[in-house]
Amino acid sequence: MPNEALLVHTLVKLAESLVDDFDVVELLSLLADRCVDVLGVSAAGVMLVAPEGDLRVIASSSEAMRVVELFELQADEGPCLDCFASGEAVLNQDLTTVDGRWARFAPVAVDAGFRAAHALPMRLRGSVIGALNLFSRDECVLSAENVAAGQALAAVATIAILQQRVVSEARTLNDQLNTALTSRVVIEQAKGVMAERTGLSMPAAFEAMRKYARDNNLRLADVAGHVIDKTLAPGVINPAAHLS
Amino acid sequence: MPAARLLRILTRLENEDGAGPAPARLCAVCADVMAMTGAGIMLMSGDVARGSVCSSNRVSALMEDLQYTLGEGPCVDAYGQDRPVLEPDLAGAGGSRWVAFSPPAVAAGAGAVFGFPMRVGAIRIGALNMYRDHAGPLDDEQYADGIVLAGVAARAVLGMQADASPGMLGAELEFGSDFRFVVHQASGMVSAQLDVTVTEALVRMRAFAFANDRPLATVAEDVVARRLRFC
Numbered sequence: 001m002p003n004e005a006l007l008v009h010t011l012v013k014l015a016e017s018l019v020d021d022f023d024v025v026e027l028l029s030l031l032a033d034r035c036v037d038v039l040g041v042s043a044a045g046v047m048l049v050a051p052e053g054d055l056r057v058i059a060s061s062s063e064a065m066r067v068v069e070l071f072e073l074q075a076d077e078g079p080c081l082d083c084f085a086s087g088e089a090v091l092n093q094d095l096t097t098v099d100g101r102w103a104r105f106a107p108v109a110v111d112a113g114f115r116a117a118h119a120l121p122m123r124l125r126g127s128v129i130g131a132l133n134l135f136s137r138d139e140c141v142l143s144a145e146n147v148a149a150g151q152a153l154a155a156v157a158t159i160a161i162l163q164q165r166v167v168s169e170a171r172t173l174n175d176q177l178n179t180a181l182t183s184r185v186v187i188e189q190a191k192g193v194m195a196e197r198t199g200l201s202m203p204a205a206f207e208a209m210r211k212y213a214r215d216n217n218l219r220l221a222d223v224a225g226h227v228i229d230k231t232l233a234p235g236v237i238n239p240a241a242h243l244s
Numbered sequence: 245m246p247a248a249r250l251l252r253i254l255t256r257l258e259n260e261d262g263a264g265p266a267p268a269r270l271c272a273v274c275a276d277v278m279a280m281t282g283a284g285i286m287l288m289s290g291d292v293a294r295g296s297v298c299s300s301n302r303v304s305a306l307m308e309d310l311q312y313t314l315g316e317g318p319c320v321d322a323y324g325q326d327r328p329v330l331e332p333d334l335a336g337a338g339g340s341r342w343v344a345f346s347p348p349a350v351a352a353g354a355g356a357v358f359g360f361p362m363r364v365g366a367i368r369i370g371a372l373n374m375y376r377d378h379a380g381p382l383d384d385e386q387y388a389d390g391i392v393l394a395g396v397a398a399r400a401v402l403g404m405q406a407d408a409s410p411g412m413l414g415a416e417l418e419f420g421s422d423f424r425f426v427v428h429q430a431s432g433m434v435s436a437q438l439d440v441t442v443t444e445a446l447v448r449m450r451a452f453a454f455a456n457d458r459p460l461a462t463v464a465e466d467v468v469a470r471r472l473r474f475c
Contacts, residue, residue: 022395027247027251029247030248030251031251152258152259155258156251156255156258159254159257160254163396163400165403166364167399169406170364170365174364174367174405176408176410177369177402177413178289178294179411180405180412181287181295181423183411184423184425185425185428188429188432189432189435190432191429192431192432192433192435192468195432195433196433196437197436202468221411228442
Protein backbone atom coordinates (compact mmCIF):
# COMPACT_ATOMS: atom_id res chain seq x y z
CA MET A 1 0.00 0.00 0.00
CA PRO A 2 1.40 3.46 -0.81
CA ASN A 3 2.58 5.47 2.22
CA GLU A 4 -0.27 8.00 2.26
CA ALA A 5 -2.91 5.30 1.98
CA LEU A 6 -1.17 3.33 4.74
CA LEU A 7 -1.15 6.38 6.96
CA VAL A 8 -4.85 7.01 6.39
CA HIS A 9 -5.59 3.33 6.95
CA THR A 10 -3.69 3.39 10.26
CA LEU A 11 -5.41 6.57 11.41
CA VAL A 12 -8.84 5.17 10.59
CA LYS A 13 -8.05 1.97 12.48
CA LEU A 14 -6.87 3.95 15.46
CA ALA A 15 -9.99 6.10 15.41
CA GLU A 16 -12.19 3.00 15.20
CA SER A 17 -10.47 1.41 18.11
CA LEU A 18 -11.29 4.43 20.25
CA VAL A 19 -14.98 4.48 19.38
CA ASP A 20 -17.12 2.71 21.92
CA ASP A 21 -18.22 -0.28 19.93
CA PHE A 22 -19.50 -2.36 22.77
CA ASP A 23 -21.63 -5.06 21.14
CA VAL A 24 -23.39 -7.00 23.85
CA VAL A 25 -24.89 -9.57 21.47
CA GLU A 26 -21.50 -10.44 20.00
CA LEU A 27 -20.05 -10.74 23.50
CA LEU A 28 -22.87 -12.94 24.77
CA SER A 29 -22.60 -15.19 21.71
CA LEU A 30 -18.94 -15.68 22.50
CA LEU A 31 -19.85 -16.32 26.13
CA ALA A 32 -22.38 -18.95 25.03
CA ASP A 33 -19.67 -20.63 22.93
CA ARG A 34 -17.42 -20.51 26.00
CA CYS A 35 -20.12 -22.33 28.00
CA VAL A 36 -20.12 -25.16 25.48
CA ASP A 37 -16.33 -25.49 25.68
CA VAL A 38 -15.91 -25.07 29.41
CA LEU A 39 -18.95 -26.92 30.74
CA GLY A 40 -18.95 -29.78 28.26
CA VAL A 41 -22.55 -29.17 27.14
CA SER A 42 -23.79 -29.17 23.55
CA ALA A 43 -25.57 -25.83 23.28
CA ALA A 44 -25.99 -22.72 25.39
CA GLY A 45 -28.21 -19.65 25.25
CA VAL A 46 -28.65 -16.43 27.16
CA MET A 47 -32.24 -15.47 27.85
CA LEU A 48 -33.30 -12.12 29.22
CA VAL A 49 -36.54 -10.81 30.55
CA ALA A 50 -37.91 -8.07 28.29
CA PRO A 51 -39.56 -4.93 29.68
CA GLU A 52 -42.91 -6.55 28.89
CA GLY A 53 -42.03 -9.39 31.24
CA ASP A 54 -41.48 -12.23 28.79
CA LEU A 55 -38.25 -14.18 28.35
CA ARG A 56 -36.34 -13.68 25.10
CA VAL A 57 -33.24 -15.32 23.71
CA ILE A 58 -30.55 -12.70 23.18
CA ALA A 59 -27.64 -14.90 22.10
CA SER A 60 -26.90 -18.57 21.62
CA SER A 61 -23.98 -20.83 20.80
CA SER A 62 -25.57 -22.23 17.70
CA GLU A 63 -27.38 -20.49 14.91
CA ALA A 64 -29.05 -23.75 13.83
CA MET A 65 -32.72 -22.82 13.52
CA ARG A 66 -34.02 -25.70 15.60
CA VAL A 67 -31.78 -24.78 18.51
CA VAL A 68 -32.80 -21.14 18.44
CA GLU A 69 -36.44 -22.23 18.29
CA LEU A 70 -35.87 -24.34 21.37
CA PHE A 71 -34.71 -21.32 23.27
CA GLU A 72 -37.65 -19.30 22.04
CA LEU A 73 -40.15 -21.99 23.05
CA GLN A 74 -39.00 -21.52 26.60
CA ALA A 75 -40.86 -18.25 26.82
CA ASP A 76 -43.91 -20.36 27.63
CA GLU A 77 -42.48 -23.32 29.54
CA GLY A 78 -39.25 -25.10 30.23
CA PRO A 79 -36.22 -25.11 32.52
CA CYS A 80 -35.40 -21.48 31.76
CA LEU A 81 -38.81 -20.20 32.71
CA ASP A 82 -38.82 -22.25 35.91
CA CYS A 83 -35.37 -20.94 36.76
CA PHE A 84 -36.44 -17.39 36.12
CA ALA A 85 -39.61 -17.76 38.17
CA SER A 86 -37.93 -19.38 41.17
CA GLY A 87 -34.56 -17.62 41.00
CA GLU A 88 -32.97 -21.03 41.58
CA ALA A 89 -30.79 -23.11 39.31
CA VAL A 90 -32.62 -25.91 37.47
CA LEU A 91 -30.10 -28.70 37.02
CA ASN A 92 -29.67 -32.10 35.44
CA GLN A 93 -33.15 -32.38 33.94
CA ASP A 94 -33.47 -35.56 31.88
CA LEU A 95 -35.77 -34.45 29.11
CA THR A 96 -36.82 -38.02 28.28
CA THR A 97 -38.23 -38.60 31.74
CA VAL A 98 -39.67 -35.25 32.84
CA ASP A 99 -43.11 -36.88 33.07
CA GLY A 100 -45.22 -34.18 31.54
CA ARG A 101 -43.50 -31.39 33.42
CA TRP A 102 -42.82 -29.56 30.16
CA ALA A 103 -45.37 -31.28 27.95
CA ARG A 104 -44.81 -29.15 24.88
CA PHE A 105 -41.17 -28.20 25.26
CA ALA A 106 -39.58 -31.53 26.27
CA PRO A 107 -40.63 -33.60 23.22
CA VAL A 108 -39.41 -30.88 20.85
CA ALA A 109 -36.07 -30.74 22.63
CA VAL A 110 -35.71 -34.53 22.57
CA ASP A 111 -36.66 -34.51 18.92
CA ALA A 112 -33.87 -32.01 18.27
CA GLY A 113 -31.43 -34.48 19.81
CA PHE A 114 -31.11 -33.11 23.31
CA ARG A 115 -31.31 -35.30 26.37
CA ALA A 116 -30.50 -33.03 29.28
CA ALA A 117 -31.18 -29.39 30.16
CA HIS A 118 -30.03 -26.93 32.84
CA ALA A 119 -30.75 -23.29 33.58
CA LEU A 120 -28.73 -20.94 35.79
CA PRO A 121 -30.18 -17.65 37.03
CA MET A 122 -28.71 -14.28 36.11
CA ARG A 123 -29.14 -12.24 39.24
CA LEU A 124 -28.81 -8.52 39.66
CA ARG A 125 -29.09 -7.15 43.19
CA GLY A 126 -31.72 -9.67 44.23
CA SER A 127 -33.79 -9.68 41.01
CA VAL A 128 -33.47 -12.29 38.30
CA ILE A 129 -32.96 -10.59 34.94
CA GLY A 130 -32.66 -13.75 32.86
CA ALA A 131 -31.09 -17.18 32.69
CA LEU A 132 -28.22 -19.08 31.14
CA ASN A 133 -29.70 -22.08 29.39
CA LEU A 134 -27.67 -25.24 28.69
CA PHE A 135 -28.48 -28.33 26.63
CA SER A 136 -26.65 -31.64 26.26
CA ARG A 137 -27.02 -34.38 23.70
CA ASP A 138 -26.10 -37.02 26.25
CA GLU A 139 -27.31 -37.63 29.77
CA CYS A 140 -25.54 -34.87 31.56
CA VAL A 141 -25.10 -34.41 35.24
CA LEU A 142 -23.13 -31.26 35.81
CA SER A 143 -20.40 -31.63 38.39
CA ALA A 144 -20.37 -29.19 41.29
CA GLU A 145 -17.31 -27.63 39.70
CA ASN A 146 -19.14 -27.10 36.43
CA VAL A 147 -22.17 -25.70 38.18
CA ALA A 148 -19.91 -23.15 39.87
CA ALA A 149 -18.20 -22.39 36.56
CA GLY A 150 -21.62 -22.00 34.93
CA GLN A 151 -22.75 -19.61 37.66
CA ALA A 152 -19.60 -17.55 37.14
CA LEU A 153 -20.38 -17.37 33.42
CA ALA A 154 -23.96 -16.32 34.23
CA ALA A 155 -22.50 -13.57 36.44
CA VAL A 156 -20.26 -12.36 33.59
CA ALA A 157 -23.32 -12.26 31.32
CA THR A 158 -25.07 -10.14 33.95
CA ILE A 159 -22.15 -7.69 34.07
CA ALA A 160 -22.31 -7.44 30.28
CA ILE A 161 -26.03 -6.59 30.42
CA LEU A 162 -25.37 -3.96 33.09
CA GLN A 163 -22.68 -2.41 30.93
CA GLN A 164 -24.97 -2.39 27.91
CA ARG A 165 -27.71 -0.60 29.83
CA VAL A 166 -25.35 2.23 30.66
CA VAL A 167 -24.53 2.85 27.00
CA SER A 168 -27.97 4.14 26.04
CA GLU A 169 -28.18 6.38 29.14
CA ALA A 170 -24.59 7.58 29.19
CA ARG A 171 -25.26 11.24 28.54
CA THR A 172 -27.96 11.44 31.21
CA LEU A 173 -25.91 9.51 33.77
CA ASN A 174 -22.85 11.66 33.18
CA ASP A 175 -24.90 14.84 33.51
CA GLN A 176 -26.47 13.54 36.73
CA LEU A 177 -23.05 12.61 38.09
CA ASN A 178 -21.62 16.04 37.36
CA THR A 179 -24.65 17.85 38.74
CA ALA A 180 -24.52 15.78 41.92
CA LEU A 181 -20.80 16.48 42.29
CA THR A 182 -21.23 20.22 41.73
CA SER A 183 -24.00 20.39 44.29
CA ARG A 184 -21.88 18.43 46.79
CA VAL A 185 -18.91 20.71 46.24
CA VAL A 186 -21.05 23.72 47.16
CA ILE A 187 -22.37 21.95 50.26
CA GLU A 188 -18.83 21.04 51.34
CA GLN A 189 -17.60 24.59 50.78
CA ALA A 190 -20.53 25.92 52.80
CA LYS A 191 -19.72 23.49 55.62
CA GLY A 192 -16.25 25.02 55.68
CA VAL A 193 -17.60 28.58 55.83
CA MET A 194 -20.02 27.59 58.62
CA ALA A 195 -17.30 25.75 60.55
CA GLU A 196 -14.98 28.74 60.39
CA ARG A 197 -17.59 31.34 61.30
CA THR A 198 -19.33 29.40 64.07
CA GLY A 199 -16.56 27.21 65.43
CA LEU A 200 -18.73 24.14 64.84
CA SER A 201 -17.21 20.87 63.65
CA MET A 202 -17.87 19.85 60.04
CA PRO A 203 -20.57 17.31 60.98
CA ALA A 204 -22.27 19.82 63.30
CA ALA A 205 -22.10 22.52 60.62
CA PHE A 206 -23.71 20.10 58.17
CA GLU A 207 -26.45 19.22 60.63
CA ALA A 208 -27.16 22.90 61.30
CA MET A 209 -27.58 23.60 57.57
CA ARG A 210 -29.70 20.51 57.10
CA LYS A 211 -32.01 21.45 59.97
CA TYR A 212 -32.31 25.01 58.71
CA ALA A 213 -33.20 23.73 55.23
CA ARG A 214 -35.83 21.37 56.64
CA ASP A 215 -37.31 23.95 59.03
CA ASN A 216 -37.59 26.54 56.26
CA ASN A 217 -38.65 24.15 53.51
CA LEU A 218 -35.55 24.83 51.43
CA ARG A 219 -33.24 22.57 49.48
CA LEU A 220 -29.95 21.91 51.27
CA ALA A 221 -28.02 22.78 48.10
CA ASP A 222 -29.78 26.16 47.98
CA VAL A 223 -29.00 26.90 51.63
CA ALA A 224 -25.37 26.04 50.91
CA GLY A 225 -25.35 28.29 47.86
CA HIS A 226 -26.67 31.20 49.95
CA VAL A 227 -23.97 30.64 52.57
CA ILE A 228 -21.32 30.81 49.83
CA ASP A 229 -22.67 33.92 48.18
CA LYS A 230 -23.19 35.48 51.60
CA THR A 231 -26.93 36.02 51.21
CA LEU A 232 -27.45 33.83 54.26
CA ALA A 233 -25.41 34.39 57.40
CA PRO A 234 -24.07 31.47 59.45
CA GLY A 235 -25.45 33.16 62.52
CA VAL A 236 -28.97 32.89 61.10
CA ILE A 237 -28.53 29.18 60.46
CA ASN A 238 -27.09 28.52 63.88
CA PRO A 239 -28.02 31.40 66.16
CA ALA A 240 -26.77 29.66 69.30
CA ALA A 241 -23.16 29.42 68.13
CA HIS A 242 -20.40 31.95 68.71
CA LEU A 243 -19.69 34.13 65.68
CA SER A 244 -16.10 34.95 64.74
CA MET B 245 -15.41 -5.67 18.27
CA PRO B 246 -12.65 -7.36 20.24
CA ALA B 247 -15.13 -9.71 21.90
CA ALA B 248 -12.55 -12.17 23.23
CA ARG B 249 -10.52 -9.40 24.84
CA LEU B 250 -13.66 -7.87 26.33
CA LEU B 251 -14.83 -11.24 27.64
CA ARG B 252 -11.48 -11.80 29.37
CA ILE B 253 -11.67 -8.38 31.02
CA LEU B 254 -15.31 -8.77 32.13
CA THR B 255 -14.44 -12.22 33.51
CA ARG B 256 -11.65 -10.64 35.53
CA LEU B 257 -14.12 -8.04 36.80
CA GLU B 258 -16.53 -10.79 37.85
CA ASN B 259 -13.76 -12.67 39.66
CA GLU B 260 -13.09 -9.55 41.71
CA ASP B 261 -16.65 -9.54 43.03
CA GLY B 262 -15.86 -9.76 46.71
CA ALA B 263 -16.14 -7.66 49.81
CA GLY B 264 -15.10 -4.03 49.71
CA PRO B 265 -16.29 -1.00 47.79
CA ALA B 266 -16.97 -1.36 44.08
CA PRO B 267 -14.69 1.55 43.07
CA ALA B 268 -11.69 -0.02 44.84
CA ARG B 269 -12.35 -3.37 43.21
CA LEU B 270 -12.61 -1.72 39.80
CA CYS B 271 -9.22 -0.07 40.28
CA ALA B 272 -7.65 -3.33 41.41
CA VAL B 273 -8.91 -5.01 38.24
CA CYS B 274 -7.48 -2.20 36.09
CA ALA B 275 -4.05 -2.50 37.69
CA ASP B 276 -4.14 -6.28 37.38
CA VAL B 277 -5.29 -6.49 33.74
CA MET B 278 -2.59 -4.04 32.65
CA ALA B 279 0.13 -5.49 34.90
CA MET B 280 0.60 -2.08 36.50
CA THR B 281 2.06 -1.22 39.89
CA GLY B 282 -0.91 1.05 40.44
CA ALA B 283 -4.04 2.35 38.75
CA GLY B 284 -6.56 5.08 39.37
CA ILE B 285 -9.63 6.61 37.78
CA MET B 286 -9.98 10.39 37.49
CA LEU B 287 -13.30 11.99 36.68
CA MET B 288 -13.11 15.07 34.53
CA SER B 289 -15.53 17.56 33.09
CA GLY B 290 -14.74 20.48 30.82
CA ASP B 291 -11.07 21.01 31.59
CA VAL B 292 -11.46 20.34 35.26
CA ALA B 293 -10.55 17.29 37.27
CA ARG B 294 -13.53 16.56 39.51
CA GLY B 295 -12.06 13.89 41.72
CA SER B 296 -10.87 10.37 42.03
CA VAL B 297 -13.19 7.39 41.71
CA CYS B 298 -10.42 5.14 43.06
CA SER B 299 -6.66 4.78 43.45
CA SER B 300 -5.16 1.37 43.99
CA ASN B 301 -2.22 2.61 46.07
CA ARG B 302 -0.65 5.67 47.65
CA VAL B 303 1.47 6.53 44.61
CA SER B 304 -1.54 6.46 42.29
CA ALA B 305 -3.40 8.67 44.74
CA LEU B 306 -0.47 11.09 44.79
CA MET B 307 -0.30 11.22 40.99
CA GLU B 308 -3.99 12.02 40.87
CA ASP B 309 -3.56 14.72 43.49
CA LEU B 310 -0.71 16.21 41.43
CA GLN B 311 -2.80 16.25 38.27
CA TYR B 312 -5.77 17.66 40.14
CA THR B 313 -3.64 20.41 41.67
CA LEU B 314 -1.30 21.22 38.77
CA GLY B 315 -3.66 20.63 35.88
CA GLU B 316 -1.04 18.67 33.95
CA GLY B 317 -0.16 15.03 33.55
CA PRO B 318 -1.02 11.88 31.59
CA CYS B 319 -4.70 11.80 32.57
CA VAL B 320 -5.19 15.49 31.89
CA ASP B 321 -3.67 15.06 28.43
CA ALA B 322 -5.47 11.79 27.69
CA TYR B 323 -8.83 13.37 28.53
CA GLY B 324 -8.08 16.70 26.87
CA GLN B 325 -6.72 15.19 23.65
CA ASP B 326 -9.11 12.24 23.69
CA ARG B 327 -6.39 9.68 22.99
CA PRO B 328 -4.08 7.40 25.01
CA VAL B 329 -1.02 9.16 26.41
CA LEU B 330 1.97 6.92 26.95
CA GLU B 331 5.18 7.84 28.76
CA PRO B 332 7.39 4.79 29.12
CA ASP B 333 10.29 6.63 30.76
CA LEU B 334 9.15 9.38 33.06
CA ALA B 335 12.54 9.97 34.69
CA GLY B 336 14.52 9.91 31.46
CA ALA B 337 13.23 11.07 28.12
CA GLY B 338 9.83 11.93 29.61
CA GLY B 339 11.25 14.22 32.24
CA SER B 340 10.54 17.41 30.37
CA ARG B 341 7.09 16.38 29.29
CA TRP B 342 5.25 17.63 32.35
CA VAL B 343 7.60 20.05 34.06
CA ALA B 344 5.72 20.27 37.37
CA PHE B 345 4.15 16.80 37.46
CA SER B 346 7.11 14.60 36.52
CA PRO B 347 9.67 15.26 39.29
CA PRO B 348 7.36 14.55 42.24
CA ALA B 349 5.82 11.58 40.40
CA VAL B 350 9.29 10.12 39.76
CA ALA B 351 10.32 10.82 43.35
CA ALA B 352 7.27 8.91 44.55
CA GLY B 353 8.23 5.89 42.45
CA ALA B 354 6.65 6.22 39.01
CA GLY B 355 8.91 4.87 36.25
CA ALA B 356 6.36 4.79 33.41
CA VAL B 357 2.91 6.38 33.24
CA PHE B 358 -0.02 5.77 30.92
CA GLY B 359 -3.33 7.59 30.58
CA PHE B 360 -6.33 6.24 28.67
CA PRO B 361 -9.40 8.43 28.06
CA MET B 362 -12.60 6.94 29.44
CA ARG B 363 -15.61 7.23 27.18
CA VAL B 364 -19.00 5.72 26.68
CA GLY B 365 -19.76 6.39 23.03
CA ALA B 366 -19.28 10.11 22.56
CA ILE B 367 -19.63 10.85 26.28
CA ARG B 368 -16.24 11.54 27.85
CA ILE B 369 -16.10 11.06 31.59
CA GLY B 370 -12.43 11.12 32.59
CA ALA B 371 -9.29 9.03 32.28
CA LEU B 372 -7.68 5.86 33.51
CA ASN B 373 -4.40 6.67 35.22
CA MET B 374 -1.78 3.92 35.39
CA TYR B 375 1.87 3.64 36.37
CA ARG B 376 4.68 1.13 36.71
CA ASP B 377 7.54 1.43 39.16
CA HIS B 378 10.05 0.82 36.35
CA ALA B 379 10.52 2.34 32.89
CA GLY B 380 9.29 0.44 29.84
CA PRO B 381 6.64 0.67 27.11
CA LEU B 382 3.32 -1.09 26.74
CA ASP B 383 3.35 -3.94 24.27
CA ASP B 384 0.65 -4.14 21.58
CA GLU B 385 -1.49 -6.53 23.62
CA GLN B 386 -1.42 -4.28 26.66
CA TYR B 387 -2.23 -1.24 24.54
CA ALA B 388 -5.26 -3.01 23.05
CA ASP B 389 -6.29 -4.16 26.55
CA GLY B 390 -6.03 -0.55 27.76
CA ILE B 391 -8.44 0.67 25.09
CA VAL B 392 -11.06 -1.95 25.96
CA LEU B 393 -10.48 -1.65 29.71
CA ALA B 394 -11.01 2.12 29.62
CA GLY B 395 -14.43 1.53 28.05
CA VAL B 396 -15.35 -1.12 30.60
CA ALA B 397 -14.27 1.17 33.45
CA ALA B 398 -16.22 4.11 32.02
CA ARG B 399 -19.41 2.05 31.80
CA ALA B 400 -18.81 0.64 35.28
CA VAL B 401 -18.43 4.14 36.77
CA LEU B 402 -21.58 5.49 35.11
CA GLY B 403 -23.32 2.30 36.22
CA MET B 404 -22.53 3.28 39.82
CA GLN B 405 -24.57 6.45 39.28
CA ALA B 406 -27.50 4.60 37.74
CA ASP B 407 -29.53 3.95 40.90
CA ALA B 408 -28.86 7.27 42.61
CA SER B 409 -31.66 9.40 44.08
CA PRO B 410 -32.20 12.62 42.11
CA GLY B 411 -29.43 15.15 42.72
CA MET B 412 -27.33 12.71 44.74
CA LEU B 413 -24.22 10.71 44.03
CA GLY B 414 -24.72 6.98 43.55
CA ALA B 415 -24.17 5.07 46.81
CA GLU B 416 -21.13 3.16 45.56
CA LEU B 417 -19.48 6.43 44.57
CA GLU B 418 -20.52 8.24 47.75
CA PHE B 419 -19.00 5.64 50.04
CA GLY B 420 -16.21 4.25 47.88
CA SER B 421 -14.63 7.25 46.16
CA ASP B 422 -12.58 10.26 47.14
CA PHE B 423 -13.92 13.39 45.60
CA ARG B 424 -11.59 15.47 47.74
CA PHE B 425 -14.36 17.01 49.75
CA VAL B 426 -11.73 17.96 52.36
CA VAL B 427 -10.25 20.36 49.79
CA HIS B 428 -13.64 22.03 49.33
CA GLN B 429 -14.28 22.17 53.07
CA ALA B 430 -10.87 23.80 53.50
CA SER B 431 -11.64 26.27 50.68
CA GLY B 432 -14.74 27.31 52.58
CA MET B 433 -12.81 27.79 55.81
CA VAL B 434 -10.02 29.76 54.13
CA SER B 435 -12.53 31.92 52.23
CA ALA B 436 -14.02 32.90 55.60
CA GLN B 437 -10.58 33.41 57.17
CA LEU B 438 -9.41 35.72 54.39
CA ASP B 439 -12.82 37.12 53.47
CA VAL B 440 -12.35 36.13 49.81
CA THR B 441 -14.29 33.94 47.38
CA VAL B 442 -13.88 30.15 47.61
CA THR B 443 -12.17 30.25 44.21
CA GLU B 444 -9.58 32.71 45.50
CA ALA B 445 -9.21 30.65 48.69
CA LEU B 446 -8.37 27.58 46.59
CA VAL B 447 -5.76 29.56 44.66
CA ARG B 448 -4.14 30.60 47.93
CA MET B 449 -4.12 27.04 49.23
CA ARG B 450 -2.59 25.77 45.99
CA ALA B 451 0.13 28.39 46.13
CA PHE B 452 0.90 27.42 49.72
CA ALA B 453 1.00 23.72 48.82
CA PHE B 454 3.29 24.36 45.87
CA ALA B 455 5.63 26.63 47.82
CA ASN B 456 5.92 24.07 50.60
CA ASP B 457 6.16 21.07 48.27
CA ARG B 458 3.15 19.39 49.90
CA PRO B 459 0.13 17.70 48.31
CA LEU B 460 -2.91 19.96 48.27
CA ALA B 461 -4.98 17.33 50.06
CA THR B 462 -2.68 17.30 53.13
CA VAL B 463 -2.71 21.11 53.32
CA ALA B 464 -6.51 20.92 53.22
CA GLU B 465 -6.53 18.32 55.99
CA ASP B 466 -4.43 20.63 58.17
CA VAL B 467 -6.85 23.50 57.54
CA VAL B 468 -9.90 21.41 58.44
CA ALA B 469 -8.16 20.05 61.54
CA ARG B 470 -7.44 23.66 62.47
CA ARG B 471 -3.69 23.05 62.49
CA LEU B 472 -3.26 25.63 59.75
CA ARG B 473 -4.91 29.03 59.39
CA PHE B 474 -4.70 31.55 56.57
CA CYS B 475 -4.83 35.19 57.54
